[in-house]
Structure formats: C-alpha cells, structure tokens
Amino acid sequence: MNMKITNQITRYYILFYALYSMTQRIIPISVLCVGPLAGILYKMIIAVGGCLALAYLILGFRRWKMNAVFVLLGGFTVILCVTTLLNYHYNFFDNILGVITFGIQIILFFSYYHMTEKNEFSFTIQLTALISGLLWTVSCGISLAQYLLDIQYRTLNPIGNIVRQGIIDGRLFGIFSDPNFAAFTSFLVLMLFAYTFFCRKNKIVRIYIGICALINIAYIVFSNSRTVFLSVIGTVFFFVLLLTYRRHIADGQVSIKRFFLYAVRNLALTLVGMIAVYSLLFFPMQNIGKQVEPERRAEDLVRDDVGGDNLTNNRSTIWVNYLDLYKKKPVFGFSINTALPYATEHDPNGYLAQTQYVTHNGYLSLLVETGILGFLFMAAFLIVMLIRNVKRIRTKEKISPDYVLALCLVVAVLIFLICFHDIFFTVNIETMLLYLSMGVLFIETDSQTVRSDPSIVTK
Numbered sequence: 300m301n302m303k304i305t306n307q308i309t310r311y312y313i314l315f316y317a318l319y320s321m322t323q324r325i326i327p328i329s330v331l332c333v334g335p336l337a338g339i340l341y342k343m344i345i346a347v348g349g350c351l352a353l354a355y356l357i358l359g360f361r362r363w364k365m366n367a368v369f370v371l372l373g374g375f376t377v378i379l380c381v382t383t384l385l386n387y388h389y390n391f392f393d394n395i396l397g398v399i400t401f402g403i404q405i406i407l408f409f410s411y412y413h414m415t416e417k418n419e420f421s422f423t424i425q426l427t428a429l430i431s432g433l434l435w436t437v438s439c440g441i442s443l444a445q446y447l448l449d450i451q452y453r454t455l456n457p458i459g460n461i462v463r464q465g466i467i468d469g470r471l472f473g474i475f476s477d478p479n480f481a482a483f484t485s486f487l488v489l490m491l492f493a494y495t496f497f498c499r500k501n502k503i504v505r506i507y508i509g510i511c512a513l514i515n516i517a518y519i520v521f522s523n524s525r526t527v528f529l530s531v532i533g534t535v536f537f538f539v540l541l542l543t544y545r546r547h548i549a550d551g552q553v554s555i556k557r558f559f560l561y562a563v564r565n566l567a568l569t570l571v572g573m574i575a576v577y578s579l580l581f582f583p584m585q586n587i588g589k590q591v592e593p594e595r596r597a598e599d600l601v602r603d604d605v606g607g608d609n610l611t612n613n614r615s616t617i618w619v620n621y622l623d624l625y626k627k628k629p630v631f632g633f634s635i636n637t638a639l640p641y642a643t644e645h646d647p648n649g650y651l652a653q654t655q656y657v658t659h660n661g662y663l664s665l666l667v668e669t670g671i672l673g674f675l676f677m678a679a680f681l682i683v684m685l686i687r688n689v690k691r692i693r694t695k696e697k698i699s700p701d702y703v704l705a706l707c708l709v710v711a712v713l714i715f716l717i718c719f720h721d722i723f724f725t726v727n728i729e730t731m732l733l734y735l736s737m738g739v740l741f742i743e744t745d746s747q748t749v750r751s752d753p754s755i756v757t758k
Contacts, residue, residue, distance in 0.1 A: 305354045306415040309407065310423040312347055313731065317431040319344060320728040324476050324484060325438050326456060326464065333457045344726055345400055352406040359414050367683055368741060375676040376402060378631065378669055386634040389641060397635035397724040404726075408734035412701070413742045421498060421701065428491035429504070431728075435488050436511040439518035442473020442481075446521055447584070449592035449599070469602035471521040482522035483715055485515040486531055487732060490711070494704045520580050523600055526718040532573065534711040539569045541692065541706065548695055614659050614718060620650045621658050625667045632670030635724050661716030665723065677723075681713075684737065687744035698743075705739035708732050 319340060322328040332340060363369070379401065383394045412420050442465075445451075451465035456476055463472045475481035492508045492515075499505065519527060543565050547558045588595060605612045624642055625632070633641055638658075642651040658664045666674045688706070691698070712733045716722065722730045 302358050302414060305351060305358060306411075306419060309351050309411055309415075310419070310426070312351060313408075313411075313423055313735075314427050314430060316344060316348075316726070316731055317427050317728050318434060320726060320731070321431060321435055321438075321484065324480055325434075326454065326462060326474055326476055329457050329476065330455070337457065341726065345396070345403060348403045348407055349399070352403045352410075355406060355410045355414055359410060362413060364745075368680065371676050371680040371683065372405065375669070375673055375680065376405075378673040378676060379635075382631040382634045382669055382673065385631055386637045386641075389634070389637040393636045394634045400726065401724045404730060404734055408731055409738040409741070411735060412738040417699075417701065424491060424701075424704070425495045425498060428488065428495045429507075432488045432492055432511055432515075435484060436514050438474055439481075439485060439514050442471055442475065443514065443517055443521065443584070445473055446471050447588045447591050449588065449595040466521075466599055469600055470523045471518070471600075473518070478522040479524045479526055479719065482519045482524045482527040483530065483711075483719075484728060485519050485522075486527060486534075486711060487708070487728060489515050490534075490704065490707055494700060497700055516576065517580050517584065520577055521584070521600065523602060525605075526715060529717075530711050530714040532570075533714045534707055535569060535573065536566055537710045538703075538707055539565050541703070544692065545698070548693070613656070616650065617654075617656050617659050618663060621663055621667055624651065628670060630670045630672060632666070632668050632673060635668055638667050657720040659718060659720055661719060661721040661723070664721030668721065668724075684740060684744075688740055691744045701739055702743045705736035705743075708736040709740065712736075 322332065376398075379398050383391070383398055386394065411423075415423075445465040449466060451463070451467040453461050453463055453467075456462045462476055463470075464474060465472060470478045472478050473481065489512055492512050496505055496508045499508075519531065540562055543562050544558065547561065552558065585600070588599075621638070624638060627633075627641070627645075639651060639655060642649060643655075646652055658667060662674075665677055669677070691702075712722070712729050715729070722733065
C-alpha cells in the first residue's frame with residue numbers, strides 16, 4: 300500500500316468516522332445499532348483506523364523529526380499503559396481498548412495533514428462538512444419542528460436508560476441523546492461549513508451551506524446549553540482577536556494601545572451581532588410555536604435544573620467528589636474506565652456510587668484517570684503547542700485557512716472540556732477534529748516543514 304492510496308482510504312475513513320459519531324447521538328438511528336452490531340461497528344472503527352495508523356508509521360516514519368512534542372506524547376502514552384496495568388482489577392480489557400483507541404487516533408489523525416497534500420486535506424474537510432453536515436442538519440431540522448409542535452416524550456436509549464426527547468425541561472433535546480453534545484456538534488459543523496464556504500465559490504454550494512448554517516444556529520439557540528454558549532462566545536471572540544491582530548501587524552502597526560482599542564471595538568460589535576442573531580431566531584420562532592400550539596407552557600425554555608444554590612447543575616459537587624477520589628491514587632490515577640467502579644466498590648453509599656456521574660470536566664478526567672504524572676505530560680504538550688502557535692501568529696507570514704480552522708476547532712474543544720468529560724480516549728467527532736487540528740498546528744509551526752513546503756506560505 301503506497302501513501303497515495305493510504306491517504307485516499309483515510310479520507311473516507313474520516314467521513315465514515317464523523318457519520319458514525321453523529322449517529323450515536325441521534326436516538327432514532329442509535330437504537331438500531333444496539334447489541335452485537337454496536338460492538339462490530341466500534342471494533343471496525345478501531346481495526347481500520349489501526350491499519351491506517353500502522354501504514355502511516357511504516358510509510359511516513361522518515362518524514363518526522365523527533366522533538367519535545369513527540370517525547371511528551373510518548374511519555375503520556377507510557378503512563379497510560381502503566382496506569383492500565385496498575386488498575387487491572389477493573390475493566391482491564393476496556394481500558395486496554397481505550398489505550399489502543401488513543402494510540403491509533405493520535406497517530407492517524409495527528410499525521411494526516413503532514414502525510415497528505417494540502418489541497419487533498421482541504422478536500423477531505425469539505426467533503427466531511429457537506430455530507431456529514433447534511434445528516435446533522437436534517438436532524439436539527441426535525442428537532443426544531445418538535446419545538447414548534449410542542450412535542451415532548453421519553454424513550455429508551457441504546458444502553459437502556461430513559462432519555463428525554465423533544466422540547467422538555469426547558470431544553471430542546473429534539474431527537475438527540477443530549478442537547479449539550481448535540482449543540483456542540485452543530486457548532487463544530489458550523490466551523491466546517493464556514494471553512495467550506497470560504498474555499499468553495501460555487502453559488503449552489505454556498506446557498507446550501509447558508510441554509511444548513513441557519514438551521515444549526517437555530518438548534519444551538521434552542522438547545523439552551525450554557526456550556527455551548529460559552530464555547531461559541533469564546534471561540535468567536537478568539538477568531539475576532541486573531542483577525543484583529545493579524546490585520547494590525549499586516550498594516551505595520553506596533554502600538555499595543557491601538558491594537559487594544561481595535562480589539563475592544565471589534566469584540567463589542569461581535570457581541571452585539573451575536574445577541575442580534577440570537578434574538579432574530581429565538582423570539583420569532585417562539586412566537587410561531589405559540590401560534591402553532593397555543594396551549595404550550597408559557598416558559599417552555601426556562602430550565603428548572605439550574606439557579607439558586609445550584610448554578611453549576613451539580614457540577615461543583617461532582618468535581619469536589621472526584622477530587623476526593625483522586626487523592627486515593629494521585630500519582631498514576633485510576634485508568635480510563637476504573638474510577639466509578641472503584642468508587643462503587645469502596646464507597647457504595649457515596650455520592651459517585653449513588654449517582655454514577657462522570658466528571659463533567661475533561662481536565663479533571665485526565666487528572667483522575669492518569670494521575671498527576673499523566674496530567675503534567677498532557678499539560679506540557681498543550682503548553683508547548685501554545686508557545687509554538689503564539690510565535691507563529693506573531694509573525695508577518697501569511698496563515699492558511701487550514702491553520703485558522705484548526706486554531707478555532709482546538710479553542711472550541713478546550714473550552715467545551717471545562718464542563719464536559721474527557722474526549723481523549725473516545726470515538727467522537729470532537730476527538731477526531733481535535734487530533735486533526737493538533738496535527739495542522741504542529742506542522743504549520745514547524746520551521747523545517749514550512750521551509751520545505753512553500754504551499755503553506757502561499758495559501
């Protein structure tokens with residue numbers, strides 16, 4: 300198998316991966332993939348990804364130059380293996396699968412931008428956006444129709460738990476398993492659409508993207524997810540600051556005061572624009588909903604699960620209990636799937652054992668699962684990547700659309716992880732996009748690679 304064929308297979312693997320991840324969040328589809336079929340699909344994702352990752356290791360090994368980034372990722376992987384062995388009493392084979400999943404994904408997705416031509420990478424992103432975005436947009440459209448028709452019910456998800464559907468408890472679950480992950484998926488799709496809109500000049504494609512974008516924005520608004528609102532605002536603000544700074548240095552400006560004034564002005568205008576978009580979608584659709592179903596609850600988008608003494612929706616309590624649990628194994632942690640079984644066995648009457656809540660914080664998950672050693676290795680990796688990219692942004696050299704997209708995707712995921720559990724060892728679209736984006740950021744900040752590939756400079 301040569302590199303060209305490997306890259307072509309990887310392109311469609313990425314598309315299939317995105318579609319698979321999305322279907323797991325759409326209840327009417329996910330209920331069809333239960334039992335043996337679910338296991339087969341998951342193992343197929345891992346097996347095919349493993350073959351492609353192995354091909355990249357064999358065919359592309361000489362393309363890489365060893366540096367601190369690989370040392371840190373290698374050290375983190377070693378710690379992950381050690382903590383899995385130390386916690387072999389709990390879910391050992393699941394933990395092994397989690398380690399394998401992490402290794403395969405970091406090798407495959409992190410490598411893809413370096414191993415393929417830049418125009419081929421761009422085509423892969425656009426193809427994924429247009430096809431997977433259609434599936435997700437249709438699902439968002441159905442969910443919005445449920446809001447207008449005031450549809451609400453409960454059903455079983457694939458693992459047998461009761462899940463809410465439609466507009467219920469102040470949130471638009473729609474046909475999704477969780478409005479937070481659904482709204483965040485919509486936001487990721489929107490960023491892929493924006494990239495595709497910039498790259499494609501075809502009017503039909505741009506009209507299609509515009510319609511899909513409007514539907515996805517509307518779902519984000521009605522999901523009533525505070526975490527996603529935070530992620531959207533943070534990412535958009537970052538994008539505005541990035542453009543402001545790049546324009547500032549392109550014009551030869553050196554005054555920090557002038558940049559600060561421009562930044563404040565642009566951020567204020569951006570905030571006003573986001574409020575306007577929210578209002579233009581929320582209030583008209585709310586009025587239409589009242590016209591369609593006059594008997595609906597007057598405050599159908601007011602959440603009862605937050606407010607008063609519970610502003611964090613139990614997250615603060617969850618975090619405190621996980622920090623207490625972390626103290627039991629502070630150095631190497633509990634491994635990927637061990638913390639809750641351990642808490643259930645050793646403290647059956649405790650908060651975590653009774654609720655079976657996950658951490659609801661990706662960084663806390665990392666600390667609990669890999670201990671302080673794993674946490675420090677991953678933190679060092681992120682800090683090194685941050686330093687490299689700050690230096691890259693400060694140069695006057697042009698930056699590519701690929702680089703801007705990757706920056707925004709990483710910022711969005713890292714903000715989202717503040718309130719939702721870890722994605723490092725899972726098969727999810729945000730996991731794939733995070734590792735793909737990290738690969739882009741690594742290559743475009745590597746001076747040796749930039750010098751040898753003029754296409755990065757001239758984009």
